[in-house]
Amino acid sequence: MHAYRAALLRFNQQGQVLYDEDGLLVVGPDATGRQVVQLAGDFRALTSELARDFPGLAVTHWPGRILAPGFIDLHIHYPQTDVIGSPAEGLLPWLENYTFPHESRFGDLAYATDVARFFLDELQRHGVTTALTFATSHPQSVDALMAEARMRGLRLIAGKVLQDRHSPDGVRDETEQSLIDTETLIRKWHDVDRLGYAITPRFAPTSSASQLRGAGELASKYKAVWIQSHVAENRDEIAWVRELFPQSRSYLSVYEDFGLLRERAVYAHCIHLDDDDRALLRDRGAVAAVCPTSNLFLGSGFFDYAAADRVGHAYGLASDVGGGTSFSPFRTMLAAYYVGREGAAKPGLSLSPQRLWWLHTAGAAKALGLEGVIGNLQPGHEADFLVLNPAATPLLARKTAQARNLEELLFALIVLGDERVVERVAVNGAWARSAGG
Ligand code: GUN
Numbered sequence: 001m002h003a004y005r006a007a008l009l010r011f012n013q014q015g016q017v018l019y020d021e022d023g024l025l026v027v028g029p030d031a032t033g034r035q036v037v038q039l040a041g042d043f044r045a046l047t048s049e050l051a052r053d054f055p056g057l058a059v060t061h062w063p064g065r066i067l068a069p070g071f072i073d074l075h076i077h078y079p080q081t082d083v084i085g086s087p088a089e090g091l092l093p094w095l096e097n098y099t100f101p102h103e104s105r106f107g108d109l110a111y112a113t114d115v116a117r118f119f120l121d122e123l124q125r126h127g128v129t130t131a132l133t134f135a136t137s138h139p140q141s142v143d144a145l146m147a148e149a150r151m152r153g154l155r156l157i158a159g160k161v162l163q164d165r166h167s168p169d170g171v172r173d174e175t176e177q178s179l180i181d182t183e184t185l186i187r188k189w190h191d192v193d194r195l196g197y198a199i200t201p202r203f204a205p206t207s208s209a210s211q212l213r214g215a216g217e218l219a220s221k222y223k224a225v226w227i228q229s230h231v232a233e234n235r236d237e238i239a240w241v242r243e244l245f246p247q248s249r250s251y252l253s254v255y256e257d258f259g260l261l262r263e264r265a266v267y268a269h270c271i272h273l274d275d276d277d278r279a280l281l282r283d284r285g286a287v288a289a290v291c292p293t294s295n296l297f298l299g300s301g302f303f304d305y306a307a308a309d310r311v312g313h314a315y316g317l318a319s320d321v322g323g324g325t326s327f328s329p330f331r332t333m334l335a336a337y338y339v340g341r342e343g344a345a346k347p348g349l350s351l352s353p354q355r356l357w358w359l360h361t362a363g364a365a366k367a368l369g370l371e372g373v374i375g376n377l378q379p380g381h382e383a384d385f386l387v388l389n390p391a392a393t394p395l396l397a398r399k400t401a402q403a404r405n406l407e408e409l410l411f412a413l414i415v416l417g418d419e420r421v422v423e424r425v426a427v428n429g430a431w432a433r434s435a436g437g
């Protein structure tokens with residue numbers, strides 16, 4: 001059992017930020033041995049409860065620091081760690097010239113393990129404690145990542161990419177074998193400690209109808225398993241899907257037609273959707289992973305928050321490394337803000353920092369179907385949390401000292417913050433790293 005005293009950031013059920021300037025967080029094992037939040041709130045209000053329920057428990061005091069939930073990245077590619085910053089005309093040439101050649105190396109378990117370690121270190125350094133991540137088409141790429149995440153006690157969701165056509169040698173898989181491999185990996189990794197499996201068709205153009213059908217069958221057989229893919233990212237991609245699947249009403253409905261829209265299905269991008277598509281996401285309980293740094297980098301377009309809210313489907317934030325340009329949730333939240341300003345809605349939106357933060361923590365957990373489990377620091381949530389230093393750089397120190405309210409404080413962190421703000425990361429109640437050794 002551990003108790004920490006510092007400012008405390010968490011969310012109520014409506015997604016509003018609760019902020020205690022002088023907060024208390026007690027974490028420890030629940031009846032089943034999981035490390036969870038036991039007590040959270042204002043330090044003074046909880047003093048008698050602390051003394052009664054946890055007599056003699058020492059309280060570690062961090063003045064000037066903020067305890068906050070670990071960030072959740074709703075869409076990322078671990079094998080694209082080294083693809084970040086590869087310029088291209090747009091999505092399709094980027095895939096062909098950089099991504100596919102690079103991903104072809106992940107059939108080598110030792111290489112995949114090396115990248116997996118670097119990738120997980122990088123997530124931790126940036127305060128990301130859960131990610132929904134693509135591997136490559138090689139089953140070994142999943143084994144490498146899952147084994148490494150398990151050793152670290154991380155809650156991580158990943159899957160082998162399905163791509164049996166329109167893909168070069170080295171990444172293309174074989175229809176029947178790819179489905180056998182997927183089922184084997186589900187049985188091997190799903191629900192092992194904190195790991196989850198995601199059925200992962202890369203995107204409609206690189207899967208045959210039989211592969212998509214098989215993926216849909218697995219998705220209905222294994223309902224607790226996630227689904228992840230890409231949709232409506234780029235106009236050339238959409239035109240290609242229309243040629244390949246002329247019978248489907250839209251790109252999104254290709255996935256519907258193969259049984260791949262349901263709860264726990266997370267579709268990256270969702271930029272060029274119409275309201276029928278949005279209603280379909282909503283009605284099926286599927287969600288969008290908004291990837292602003294990727295969309296700006298690859299020139300894909302702007303996610304339409306206002307339309308998503310009007311129709312009422314869920315979404316959360318994601319880095320989409322390596323189409324995305326940063327592992328940092330601060331960079332992603334800032335880019336998400338820019339997309340609101342300059343994007344589809346006219347006049348531009350000014351998303352609040354509270355909302356941006358929620359979309360990358362409790363809101364992302366809700367989108368994953370893990371509300372009440374991760375992404376928040378209310379009692380019962382798993383103990384994945386951060387110690388943030390709002391004075392990590394001279395400019396941040398100067399700016400946050402002048403913040404007159406929570407909104408100004410969080411905006412300063414989103415606009416000026418990066419991994420230097422993330423002083424400590426607790427995964428499953430234990431420190432994953434401590435700054436300065
Ligand atoms: N569509 C199909 N594959 C990919 C990928 O690796 N990255 C992005 N951003 N879009 C994709």
Ligand code: ZN
Pocket residue numbers: 075076077230268320323
């Ligand atoms: Zn992606």
